[in-house]
Amino acid sequence: xxxxxxxxxxxxxxxxxxxxxxxxxxxxxxxxxxxxxxxxxxxxxxxxxxxxxxxxxxxxxxxxxxxxxxxxxxxxxxxxxxxxxxxxxxxxxxxxxxxxxxxxxxxxxxxxxxxxxxxxxxxxxxxxxxxxxxxxxxxxxxxxxxxxxxxxxxxxxxxxxxxxxxxxxxxxxxxxxxxxxxxxxxxxxxxxxxxxxxxxxxxxxxxxxxxxxxxxxxxxxxxxxxxxxxxxxxxxxxxxxxxxxxxxxxxxxxxxxxxxxxxxxxxxxxxxxxxxxxxxxxxxxxxxxxxxxxxxxxxxxxxxxxxxxxxxxxxxxxxxxxxxxxxxxxxxxxxxxxxxxxxxxxxxxxxxxxxxxxxxxxxxxxxxxxxxxxxxxxxxxxxxxxxxxxxxxxxxxxxxxxxxxxxxxxxxxxxxxxxxxxxxxxxxxxxxxxxxxxxxxxxxxxxxxxxxxxxxxxxxxxxxxxxxxxxxxxxxxxxxxxxxxxxxxxxx
Amino acid sequence: xxxxxxxxxxxxxxxxxxxxxxxxxxxxxxxxxxxxxxxxxxxxxxxxxxxxxxxxxxxxxxxxxxxxxxxxxxxxxxxxxxxxxxxxxxxxxxxxxxx
Numbered sequence: 001x002x003x004x005x006x007x008x009x010x011x012x013x014x015x016x017x018x019x020x021x022x023x024x025x026x027x028x029x030x031x032x033x034x035x036x037x038x039x040x041x042x043x044x045x046x047x048x049x050x051x052x053x054x055x056x057x058x059x060x061x062x063x064x065x066x067x068x069x070x071x072x073x074x075x076x077x078x079x080x081x082x083x084x085x086x087x088x089x090x091x092x093x094x095x096x097x098x099x100x101x102x103x104x105x106x107x108x109x110x111x112x113x114x115x116x117x118x119x120x121x122x123x124x125x126x127x128x129x130x131x132x133x134x135x136x137x138x139x140x141x142x143x144x145x146x147x148x149x150x151x152x153x154x155x156x157x158x159x160x161x162x163x164x165x166x167x168x169x170x171x172x173x174x175x176x177x178x179x180x181x182x183x184x185x186x187x188x189x190x191x192x193x194x195x196x197x198x199x200x201x202x203x204x205x206x207x208x209x210x211x212x213x214x215x216x217x218x219x220x221x222x223x224x225x226x227x228x229x230x231x232x233x234x235x236x237x238x239x240x241x242x243x244x245x246x247x248x249x250x251x252x253x254x255x256x257x258x259x260x261x262x263x264x265x266x267x268x269x270x271x272x273x274x275x276x277x278x279x280x281x282x283x284x285x286x287x288x289x290x291x292x293x294x295x296x297x298x299x300x301x302x303x304x305x306x307x308x309x310x311x312x313x314x315x316x317x318x319x320x321x322x323x324x325x326x327x328x329x330x331x332x333x334x335x336x337x338x339x340x341x342x343x344x345x346x347x348x349x350x351x352x353x354x355x356x357x358x359x360x361x362x363x364x365x366x367x368x369x370x371x372x373x374x375x376x377x378x379x380x381x382x383x384x385x386x387x388x389x390x391x392x393x394x395x396x397x398x399x400x401x402x403x404x405x406x407x408x409x410x411x412x413x414x415x416x417x418x419x420x421x422x423x424x425x426x427x428x429x430x431x432x433x434x435x436x437x438x439x440x441x442x443x444x445x446x447x448x449x450x451x452x453x454x455x456x457x458x459x460x461x462x463x464x465x466x467x468x469x470x471x472x473x474x475x476x477x478x479x480x481x482x483x484x485x486x487x488x489x490x491x492x
Numbered sequence: 493x494x495x496x497x498x499x500x501x502x503x504x505x506x507x508x509x510x511x512x513x514x515x516x517x518x519x520x521x522x523x524x525x526x527x528x529x530x531x532x533x534x535x536x537x538x539x540x541x542x543x544x545x546x547x548x549x550x551x552x553x554x555x556x557x558x559x560x561x562x563x564x565x566x567x568x569x570x571x572x573x574x575x576x577x578x579x580x581x582x583x584x585x586x587x588x589x590x591x
Contacts, residue, residue: 097575098575101568101571101574102571199548200548213546243548245548305536308533314529314530331584333575340587351508352509352510361519361522364519364523365523365527367506368503371503384541384542384543384544385533385541386544390547422526423526
């Protein structure tokens with residue numbers, strides 16, 4: 001039998017059910033690969049013992065013909081999801097050693113459906129970053145390298161541990177979160193599939209909060225089917241998240257293979273950026289051609305406010321973050337400074353020692369735009385432009401069923417390349433951030449390689465709660481692209 | 493809008509982050525750069541537009557005013573204080589606040 005760690009999530013699920021492989025075999029195969037992949041720095045915490053216990057329990061259920069939809073499937077969990085009894089850091093020094101006494105809704109649902117936890121995945125600190133370089137635990141390295149080169153590339157961010165682990169086949173799937181593109185951009189940079197569902201589709205309870213009106217969890221997997229399987233287990237209403245929406249979770253897998261004939265696919269002309277590599281533009285046209293060949297109609301649309309989405313985001317997200325991160329004060333959990341003489345210096349020194357530079361920068365921006373005298377000029381204005389962007393999408397989706405764009409403005413870039421200029425780093429999310437502002441579902445599908453042999457992704461956006469049509473479109477792109485390239489395993 | 497050192501000092505204090513004196517000028521430059529880029533929002537016509545705080549168009553749900561079961565319920569002070577850097581008898585311990 002071949003190595004079970006090579007199986008996709010869907011294939012592994014089927015093999016487990018037919019008992020041609022055991023969960024313990026699959027789990028051990030993943031753990032063995034993770035042990036050899038230290039150079040990628042994808043995992044922050046390994047839970048090998050717990051994984052093997054969960055796998056054994058799954059094997060017993062499977063032997064009795066029982067088990068949930070993910071029974072025995074080992075998964076990686078982004079270190080933003082609280083896991084009971086297992087350190088949860090959000091990639092930050094301020095939460096080092098924090099061991100939740102409760103389990104996030106998403107991970108509870110995954111364990112309830114039979115999944116096995118391999119460990120916690122590295123990420124940008126508090127999910128703030130597009131390259132996984134802001135993590136207190138050091139950068140994650142992209143399994144992909146340029147053809148003939150050995151420079152270390154970024155796996156995207158903030159879900160860089162998730163994207164790298166899945167791309168390197170350390171696990172068949174991983175949880176991730178997306179506030180401005182943190183699922184879709186890393187998926188694009190690593191040749192994996194990433195899905196950000198509609199805001200409200202997946203419970204945020206027990207996920208360390210960054211920007212509450214934008215945060216949404218989703219899967220990163222090796223193919224579209226795997227993402228459909230995983231999202232079904234992650235999604236659903238949760239009374240503990242007041243923004244969670246109570247509507248049934250469809251069988252997303254059933255949407256795969258459904259024809260896109262007659263669907264209208266919008267191609268927004270404003271996503272054609274100056275200075276964008278020609279290869280990305282060509283791939284985008286190819287994507288439109290694939291959809292047309294599958295019977296869809298391509299419609300040029302206009303979203304003129306696109307260029308204002310990132311500036312809106314860099315007011316709204318830091319504002320919400322400055323409020324959410326006020327809880328890290330050295331009192332309730334996490335780091336407390338040793339250097340203080342009163343409560344104020346305890347707060348100030350704890351936070352100075354606990355937060356990294358990018359997190360501090362965003363807290364300061366957020367505090368500034370919410371402060372007296374600036375609130376109307378920045379925060380209120382941003383919320384109004386956000387409404388106009390939302391309306392623009394509502395209008396566009398009255399004419400089209402899906403929107404097709406590139407996922408990211410570039411392929412994977414070198415570690416260190418964009419760290420010196422925050423605005424350059426922020427531009428990574430130029431194509432993804434609009435979906436967060438408007439609450440729409442979006443997904444990245446690997447569609448080709450650039451001249452350096454690095455993966456490039458295409459993004460599909462859909463109407464709120466129409467993930468099914470999005471999955472049908474993703475499947476068409478996947479089939480047409482026939483993307484099956486894999487990185488050379490240089491890290492073993 | 494460019495931010496000066498004094499503004500950074502004031503905002504850092506509001507945010508309860510100790511910033512050493514030598515970091516104030518570089519931070520003022522960084523934040524001015526980001527806010528300068530954000531200024532382009534002034535080009536957008538927002539006359540008569542409502543501010544949007546959430547894309548979820550629902551009234552926040554109400555629940556029965558009773559103690560919940562599970563992790564959001566009461567009666568588990570040991571769990572609540574389990575991760576405190578300093579606690580005593582299920583209380584959080586902080587430096588003296590009132591003289």
